Each structure stands twice: as structure tokens, then as C-alpha cells.
Amino acid sequence: MSHPQHHAASPELERLTLGFVPLLDAALLIVAREQGCFAAQGLEVSLSRENAWSTLRDKVAAGLLDGAQMLAPMPLAMSLGLGRAPCETLAPTLLSRNGNTITLSTSLCQASGAALATDPGTSALALGDWLRGPGSGKRPRLAMVYPYSCQHYQLREWLTLGDIAPERHVELIALPPPRMVEALRNGQIDGFCAGEPWGTLARHCGAGQLVATGAQLWQDHPEKVLGVTRSWAQRYPATLAALLRALATASEWLAASPDHRRQAREWLALPPYLDRSIRHLETLDNDAAPIHQHLCGADMLRPTPQAALHFAAPIVSQLEAQGGRFDPALLAACYSAVHFDAATHH
Known part of the structure; x- marks a missing residue:
């Protein structure tokens, strides 16, 4: 008291x-x-x-x-x-x-079949299988907010659930949270991990879909x-x-x-x-x-x-x-x- x-x-x-x-x-x-x-x-x-x-x-x-x-x-x-x-x-x-979400562009979700599930590994494996397949093309560029952040570490952990090597299979960059949705919308990035409201805003405006959340990876961190x-x-x-x-x-x-x-x-x-x-x-x-x-x-x-x-x-x-x-x-x-x-x- x-x-x-x-x-x-x-x-x-x-x-x-x-x-x-x-x-x-x-x-x-x-x-x-x-x-x-x-x-x-x-x-x-x-x-x-x-x-x-x-x-x-x-x-x-x-x-x-x-x-x-x-x-x-x-x-x-x-x-x-x-x-x-x-x-x-x-x-x-x-x-x-x-409060963090991992969001992929709508087009990448449609191509790979990655979608939100109870187990965050499900969407990571869908992306990983697609990346290892014949039609994937260039490495997806994924953004996080800062090198020393839960967003960066959670994004890496999620990728490894799909047997995706962060250094080899994707390109990771740092972007300020307020720039994420616009960068996703204009194709500068293919996905991001950021705190709210940016993931649900990307979904709301049709630019992206949530495929996993920080709470699924690290409960109550x-x-x-x-x-x-x-x-x-x-x-x-x-x-x-x-x-x-x-x-x-x-x-x-x-x-x-x-x-x-x-x-x-x-x-x-x-x-x-x-x-x-x-x-x-x-x-x-x-x-x-x-x-x-x-x-x-x-x-x-x-x-x-x-x-x-x-x-x-x-x-x-x-x-x-x-x-x-x-x-x-x-x-x-x-x-x-x-x-x-x-x-x-x-």
C-alpha cells in the first residue's frame, strides 16, 4: 500500500x-x-x-x-x-x-501460404518451404525497429522455426516503427516485426497480414x-x-x-x-x-x-x-x- x-x-x-x-x-x-x-x-x-x-x-x-x-x-x-x-x-x-507482431506483405502471404496460427512455427515453416521452393526469387527484406530489441530477436527466433537462416535466406534491416506500414505498402520491405499499432494498421489498410506475435514466442516478456x-x-x-x-x-x-x-x-x-x-x-x-x-x-x-x-x-x-x-x-x-x-x- x-x-x-x-x-x-x-x-x-x-x-x-x-x-x-x-x-x-x-x-x-x-x-x-x-x-x-x-x-x-x-x-x-x-x-x-x-x-x-x-x-x-x-x-x-x-x-x-x-x-x-x-x-x-x-x-x-x-x-x-x-x-x-x-x-x-x-x-x-x-x-x-x-505487443509485437510479425507482419508480412499481403502478396508474400498469398505466395507462401504463411498465415497466423496458434503455433508461430506454422507460418514460419510455410515461408521457409516457399523460400526453398522453385518460385521464390529474391530474398525477402524484413525490417525490425532497432538492432538491440525484442523485435529483432523475436523475428530471428521466428525465422529459425521455419529453418530460415536470417543471414542467408532473408535481408534484415532496421527501420523506425512509424515508417513500417508505408515501406510495406510501397514494396521497400516484404515484412516487419514492430510494436502495435503498426501491425494491425498494416492489416487494416490491406498492406499486410499478421503471421505471428511476440507473445506467442516469449510469453509476457x-x-x-x-x-x-x-x-x-x-x-x-x-x-x-x-x-x-x-x-x-x-x-x-x-x-x-x-x-x-x-x-x-x-x-x-x-x-x-x-x-x-x-x-x-x-x-x-x-x-x-x-x-x-x-x-x-x-x-x-x-x-x-x-x-x-x-x-x-x-x-x-x-x-x-x-x-x-x-x-x-x-x-x-x-x-x-x-x-x-x-x-x-x-
């Missing part, structure tokens, strides 16, 4: 800016701002829309953003110096679980987190605690009723946030099969190093292949629940 608010230390910062990428799992940041959860904690928060994960990462590292919605593996990759100079980064709370640098967390502990309490309140509010989820969808549809990209969604209720996206609920937000093992494994392999050594204490520090527990009296 949380203690009365006046027992908490006043935030060191009254105004701060958090980054987000236009995805459904920016919901808690947007709800916390629009519903007044940040304001109730004495914080005036601006939300800055960033279209590419690499831009968002660099702005957090440079101190241009106080923190941001991040891909769950990003704090670990940043701390290890993968993709840029090392910057110790923490994930003091989760923002979502699940952490997908997005709030990321802050370790130095920022040490400098502004009361501000961080206030942020975490505001996000926990937003999660409780979102979970409380379908009307709240409808209201949240209206906020997400505002031009500064996701705008037209969610017009096809009636509500935020994407927690149904097969996507099973969780944006709120008891205990959903609490980070643990154990929950990070799914995506830590490929990062460790990559690091060791480059001659690096992995210290498990770094994983424990990145995804520790210590800040969350202190802020919410968990």
Missing part, C-alpha cells in the same frame, strides 16, 4: 522532458500527463515524440531528455556500449509486456521500460520516485475501467502523440489473443533481472562474439526493482 503523498520528498526537478516513440505502449506516459498523475506528484512533464530509437537513445545519453520510453533491452545495450559509447542506464519500471541514466537517477532520486509513483497511478487508472481505456485511446489519437495511426482501433484493448499486449495491471510494472533473461541471452552472445566479457551484476543493476519498490513501498 502506498503511503500518503506528503511523506515523500519533494522532487528536485519541477519540469522535465521524457521521450517516446509513437506506439501504443507509450500509453502510461501519455495517460500520466493527460490524466494529471504527473502533476499530482508535483511534476510538469513535457513529452517529446522521437521517431527513431537511435535518436531517442542519443538524446537520453546526452542529457537532452530526462528519461524516455525505451525498448526493454536498450538500457543493457547502452550500459554495455553496444551501438554507441557506454552510458550506464537503468530501467526502474516496465511500461508494457508483449518485458517490452518497453522507462529508461534513465544512472547518473540522472543518482542526481534526482526524489524526482525519479515521483515519476514512478505517477506511472503506477496511471496504470491503476487505466486498469480500472473500459471507459478509462477508451479515454486513453482518445488521448493517444491526439496529433502530438499517435494521431491517425490508431484510427482503426476502437479501444486500447489489445490484451486479447494473439497479441496479448499488457499496458497496465497489478505487478506488471515491477522490473526484475530474471524477466530480462530472454533478451539478455542474444546480447551476451553478441558481446562475447566481439571478444567482450559480460558481468551479470550489470544485468542485475539495469533491471533492479530497488527504485520501484522504494517509490511505491512495494
Whole structure:
């Protein structure tokens, strides 16, 4: 149970800016701002829309953003110096679980027979059999959102279920999530793995079909987190605690009723946030099969190093292949629940 608010230390910062990428799992940041959860904690928060994960990462590292919605593996990759100079980064709370879809172009689905099934291996095998057949032609180009992402690792895992070698049978590229549907529609890519709403939007506009979901591959995995640098967390502990309490309140509010989820969808549809990209969604209720996206609920937000093992494994392999050594204490520090527990009296 949380203690009365006046027992908490006043935030060191009254105004701060958090980054987000236009995805459904920016919901808690947007709800916390629009519903007044940040304001109730004495914080005036601006939300800055960033279209590419690499831009968002660099702005957090440079101190241009106080923190941001991040891909769950990003704090670990940043701390290890993968993709840029090392910057110790923490994930003091989760923002979502699940929510990724693997989407192939409608023409590739028709040619290969790949279709959504209970077992994600079914669609992967259909694609694999077609690729090994006589009529496949060029290698399909598949996009993911960032090299160190659950989307990248889930896409690779799905391909291997169809005996498809990612390096040999397909071409993998990184694209910002908001560019996926247009790139699929104009034939620049043949498929993608990205968070919602981009997969269902591709289906809605006839450009693609869902063939598998992240939830089918890794059940209830952490997908997005709030990321802050370790130095920022040490400098502004009361501000961080206030942020975490505001996000926990937003999660409780979102979970409380379908009307709240409808209201949240209206906020997400505002031009500064996701705008037209969610017009096809009636509500935020994407927690149904097969996507099973969780944006709120008891205990959903609490980070643990154990929950990070799914995506830590490929990062460790990559690091060791480059001659690096992995210290498990770094994983424990990145995804520790210590800040969350202190802020919410968990």
C-alpha cells in the first residue's frame, strides 16, 4: 500500500522532458500527463515524440531528455556500449509486456501460404518451404525497429522455426516503427516485426497480414521500460520516485475501467502523440489473443533481472562474439526493482 503523498520528498526537478516513440505502449506516459498523475506528484512533464530509437537513445545519453520510453533491452545495450559509447542506464519500471507482431506483405502471404496460427512455427515453416521452393526469387527484406530489441530477436527466433537462416535466406534491416506500414505498402520491405499499432494498421489498410506475435514466442516478456541514466537517477532520486509513483497511478487508472481505456485511446489519437495511426482501433484493448499486449495491471510494472533473461541471452552472445566479457551484476543493476519498490513501498 502506498503511503500518503506528503511523506515523500519533494522532487528536485519541477519540469522535465521524457521521450517516446509513437506506439501504443507509450500509453502510461501519455495517460500520466493527460490524466494529471504527473502533476499530482508535483511534476510538469513535457513529452517529446522521437521517431527513431537511435535518436531517442542519443538524446537520453546526452542529457537532452530526462528519461524516455525505451525498448526493454536498450538500457543493457547502452550500459554495455553496444551501438554507441557506454552510458550506464537503468530501467526502474516496465511500461508494457508483449505487443509485437510479425507482419508480412499481403502478396508474400498469398505466395507462401504463411498465415497466423496458434503455433508461430506454422507460418514460419510455410515461408521457409516457399523460400526453398522453385518460385521464390529474391530474398525477402524484413525490417525490425532497432538492432538491440525484442523485435529483432523475436523475428530471428521466428525465422529459425521455419529453418530460415536470417543471414542467408532473408535481408534484415532496421527501420523506425512509424515508417513500417508505408515501406510495406510501397514494396521497400516484404515484412516487419514492430510494436502495435503498426501491425494491425498494416492489416487494416490491406498492406499486410499478421503471421505471428511476440507473445506467442516469449510469453509476457518485458517490452518497453522507462529508461534513465544512472547518473540522472543518482542526481534526482526524489524526482525519479515521483515519476514512478505517477506511472503506477496511471496504470491503476487505466486498469480500472473500459471507459478509462477508451479515454486513453482518445488521448493517444491526439496529433502530438499517435494521431491517425490508431484510427482503426476502437479501444486500447489489445490484451486479447494473439497479441496479448499488457499496458497496465497489478505487478506488471515491477522490473526484475530474471524477466530480462530472454533478451539478455542474444546480447551476451553478441558481446562475447566481439571478444567482450559480460558481468551479470550489470544485468542485475539495469533491471533492479530497488527504485520501484522504494517509490511505491512495494
